[in-house]
Amino acid sequence: xxxxxxxxxxxxxxxxxxxxxxxxxxxxxxxxxxxxxxxxxxxxxxxxxxxxxxxxxxxxxxxxxxxxxxxxxxxxxxxxxxxxxxxxxxxxxxxxxxxxxxxxxxxxxxxxxxxxxxxxxxxxxxxxxxxxxxxxxxxxxxxxxxxxxxxxxxxxxxxxxxxxxxxxxxxxxxxxxxxxxxxxxxxxxxxxxxxxxxxxxxxxxxxxxxxxxxxxxxxxxxxxxxxxxxxxxxxxxxxxxxxxxxxxxxxxxxxxxxxxxxxxxxxxxxxxxxxxxxxxxxxxxxxxxxxxxxxxxxxxxxxxxxxxxxxxxxxxxxxxxxxxxxxxxxxxxxxxx
Amino acid sequence: xxxxxxxxxxxxxxxxxxxxxxxxxxxxxxxxxxxxxxxxxxxxxxxxxxxxxxxxxxxxxxxxxxxxxxxxxxxxxxxxxxxxxxxxxxxxxxxxxxxxxxxxxxxxxxxxxxxxxxxxxxxxxxxxxxxxxxxxxxxxxxxxxxxxxxxxxxxxxxxxxxxxxxxxxxxxxxxxxxxxxxxxxxxxxxxxxxxxxxxxxxxxxxxxxxxxxxxxxxxxxxxxxxxxxxxxxxxxxxxxxxxxxxxxxxxxxxxxxxxxxxxxxxxxxxxxxxxxxxxxxxxxxxxxxxxxxxxxxxxxxxxxxxxxxxxxxxxxxxxxxxxxxxxxxxxxxxxxx
DNA sequence: CTCTGGCACTCTGTGTTCCCGAGTGCCAAG
DNA sequence: CTTGGCACTCGGGAACACAGAGTGCCAGAG
Numbered sequence: 136x137x138x139x140x141x142x143x144x145x146x147x148x149x150x151x152x153x154x155x156x157x158x159x160x161x162x163x164x165x166x167x168x169x170x171x172x173x174x175x176x177x178x179x180x181x182x183x184x185x186x187x188x189x190x191x192x193x194x195x196x197x198x199x200x201x202x203x204x205x206x207x208x209x210x211x212x213x214x215x216x217x218x219x220x221x222x223x224x225x226x227x228x229x230x231x232x233x234x235x236x237x238x239x240x241x242x243x244x245x246x247x248x249x250x251x252x253x254x255x256x257x258x259x260x261x262x263x264x265x266x267x268x269x270x271x272x273x274x275x276x277x278x279x280x281x282x283x284x285x286x287x288x289x290x291x292x293x294x295x296x297x298x299x300x301x302x303x304x305x306x307x308x309x310x311x312x313x314x315x316x317x318x319x320x321x322x323x324x325x326x327x328x329x330x331x332x333x334x335x336x337x338x339x340x341x342x343x344x345x346x347x348x349x350x351x352x353x354x355x356x357x358x359x360x361x362x363x364x365x366x367x368x369x370x371x372x373x374x375x376x377x378x379x380x381x382x383x384x385x386x387x388x389x390x391x392x393x394x395x396x397x398x399x400x401x402x403x404x405x406x407x408x409x410x411x412x413x414x415x416x417x418x419x420x421x422x423x424x425x426x427x428x429x430x431x432x433x434x435x436x437x438x439x440x441x442x443x444x445x446x447x448x449x450x451x452x453x454x455x456x457x458x459x460x461x462x463x464x465x466x467x468x469x470x471x472x
Numbered sequence: 473x474x475x476x477x478x479x480x481x482x483x484x485x486x487x488x489x490x491x492x493x494x495x496x497x498x499x500x501x502x503x504x505x506x507x508x509x510x511x512x513x514x515x516x517x518x519x520x521x522x523x524x525x526x527x528x529x530x531x532x533x534x535x536x537x538x539x540x541x542x543x544x545x546x547x548x549x550x551x552x553x554x555x556x557x558x559x560x561x562x563x564x565x566x567x568x569x570x571x572x573x574x575x576x577x578x579x580x581x582x583x584x585x586x587x588x589x590x591x592x593x594x595x596x597x598x599x600x601x602x603x604x605x606x607x608x609x610x611x612x613x614x615x616x617x618x619x620x621x622x623x624x625x626x627x628x629x630x631x632x633x634x635x636x637x638x639x640x641x642x643x644x645x646x647x648x649x650x651x652x653x654x655x656x657x658x659x660x661x662x663x664x665x666x667x668x669x670x671x672x673x674x675x676x677x678x679x680x681x682x683x684x685x686x687x688x689x690x691x692x693x694x695x696x697x698x699x700x701x702x703x704x705x706x707x708x709x710x711x712x713x714x715x716x717x718x719x720x721x722x723x724x725x726x727x728x729x730x731x732x733x734x735x736x737x738x739x740x741x742x743x744x745x746x747x748x749x750x751x752x753x754x755x756x757x758x759x760x761x762x763x764x765x766x767x768x769x770x771x772x773x774x775x776x777x778x779x780x781x782x783x784x785x786x787x788x789x790x791x792x793x794x795x796x797x798x799x800x801x802x803x804x805x806x807x808x809x
Numbered sequence: 810c811t812c813t814g815g816c817a818c819t820c821t822g823t824g825t826t827c828c829c830g831a832g833t834g835c836c837a838a839g
Numbered sequence: 840c841t842t843g844g845c846a847c848t849c850g851g852g853a854a855c856a857c858a859g860a861g862t863g864c865c866a867g868a869g
Binding site: 172173174175176179193194195196197 | 840841842843844847848849850
């Protein structure tokens with residue numbers, strides 16, 4: 136159906152189109168790549184490729200442009216992820232190593248990714264539900280008020296202020312804190328609800344109402360924050376890409392956390408690259424944009440995802456290389472801290 | 473120099489230009505506003521206004537457009553801040569009231585402001601240095617490691633992980649925590665350094681090295697985070713505004729925290745509006761954009777600033793009204809929580 | 810001294826036409 | 840199956856004309 140030469144032609148079309156941003160014609164192809172055949176032959180191959188929907192010509196007398204299907208084939212079978220240069224790798228390492236806390240790691244990662252790919256980068260905060268509890272703290276603040284602080288093994292901190300119905304002495308709080316920590320230490324966040332359920336039994340009768348209040352807030356926090364936090368950077372790159380059409384839609388999508396979440400996609404194995412090309416992605420406002428994403432995590436568990444968003448016409452091998460590399464380094468940094 | 477009628481003409485030009493986005497001519501002016509004089513007279517006034525640099529014509533045979541100087545005069549003397557409608561006020565109130573923690577208050581505020589003004593909104597997190605300490609917590613995490621958590625009266629939480637040089641028993645940590653809290657409770661963040669300086673004296677000899685490590689990190693946190701955190705939203709509105717030229721510059725500026733900080737301006741009294749028009753602002757990439765900002769805070773202290781950024785050609789009275797209103801409501805919410 | 814109507818002038822933006830050139834599809838020969 | 844040749848198509852730029860909006864200036868009327 137598609138012999139080797141046709142595939143080579145498709146590859147050449149994608150490469151040329153990505154670098155020139157102009158429909159590519161048979162003559163130009165024959166000149167720039169030594170395919171060993173004449174323009175006429177290439178034209179025949181092009182006709183076949185178009186027949187099957189891999190390329191498309193905007194106007195009767197124009198060159199060809201890859202379709203989403205064409206890019207897909209290119210990504211799947213015609214290209215290899217391009218590793219970063221040594222200099223780039225070192226730059227990543229030193230840049231990320233300077234971060235002092237989770238916020239800063241995420242911040243630096245997203246900027247790094249944007250700069251490296253010259254596209255819009257998106258990073259999801261390490262997921263709450265896949266982390267484990269490192270510590271729970273209950274801090275009295277003012278009268279009949281405590282602050283609940285939850286610290287996870289990824290360094291993430293969630294806090295909530297809670298109004299209590301009665302005065303509670305300092306030592307009772309301390310006891311509650313101790314019990315909570317013994318039960319929950321190292322517990323996976325998704326297991327917290329069941330663990331917590333049997334907890335009141337271990338407390339003196341008098342403390343149970345207070346504990347109930349606090350625990351319900353704790354659970355609420357877990358559920359509510361299930362909508363994960365996202366950060367993006369590099370929107371300026373959008374203006375440079377000749378997007379123009381639909382730029383507004385793209386910017387809107389970026390501010391919609393929910394859409395963005397969905398775009399990063401479901402987990403697909405640690406450091407495994409997910410590529411969504413143009414119409415493959417569910418959100419209509421993003422026709423014409425592709426997403427390259429990967430999971431990252433410390434050890435062997437995927438904690439969250441990160442990726443970039445750019446025009447369908449992007450340099451996939453390079454972009455994929457950058458995303459994969461950054462995902463790995465972030466994982467290392469998280470594991471080390 | 474500028475009689476009342478000339479001022480009226482200028483006002484009319486600004487209003488028309490803002491609403492139509494087209495250079496406004498003498499005839500159109502005479503039609504739409506009943507100034508009681510003929511187009512010819514208006515032309516004379518326009519000539520005078522142009523002479524003095526308040527308006528400008530893009531081409532010989534085009535209408536007039538306000539200059540930055542013209543907008544300035546308009547804002548200072550020819551317009552009044554337009555209060556929000558009752559419905560809008562109620563919407564703000566209910567929308568902001570639903571927020572549970574500081575992150576969410578800020579997030580909601582910035583979105584609200586963007587939506588209300590249809591421009592890019594920027595909100596600065598309540599300043600650390602102007603808040604006071606509500607609680608300091610030291611939490612052991614793993615071997616020879618503690619996490620330092622600092623909670624301010626505005627609900628902001630800073631945390632840092634610290635590696636210790638020696639093992640430290642739980643009770644010594646507890647003691648240190650207690651001492652720290654007694655000293656620092658309610659202390660203004662800017663006073664922390666001096667307060668902390670005399671603190672080691674209150675500790676047993678053996679704890680001083682550990683305390684020193686922790687305290688130095690504490691101070692470092694304060695200094696480092698002096699570069700305040702900023703959040704923005706509504707970039708999609710940029711695409712709608714016919715910016716086009718320079719959009720890239722604007723997006724870049726938005727991602728430069730430092731530039732953005734400077735734009736929000738120095739403090740100018742609580743809820744006092746600051747307006748910077750086009751070339752008045754220091755950053756060259758933002759020619760053609762204006763900033764409307766205000767301080768907000770709880771009680772009578774300004775904690776931080778917020779504002780919007782849009783094309784010079786914006787509806788100043790409405791925008792100023794929205795910014796002022798949002799600043800006030802956020803202040804109330806912060807005070808109440 | 811100020812306002813007004815009239816008038817000639819100057820542009821910009823738009824629509825039309827025309828033509829070049831890149832690129833194609835097809836065909837017949839190698 | 841490949842190739843050179845050839846007629847055809849169509850987009851986009853250049854040249855041009857033209858209508859319309861807006862201006863400046865002047866002379867006459869309050």
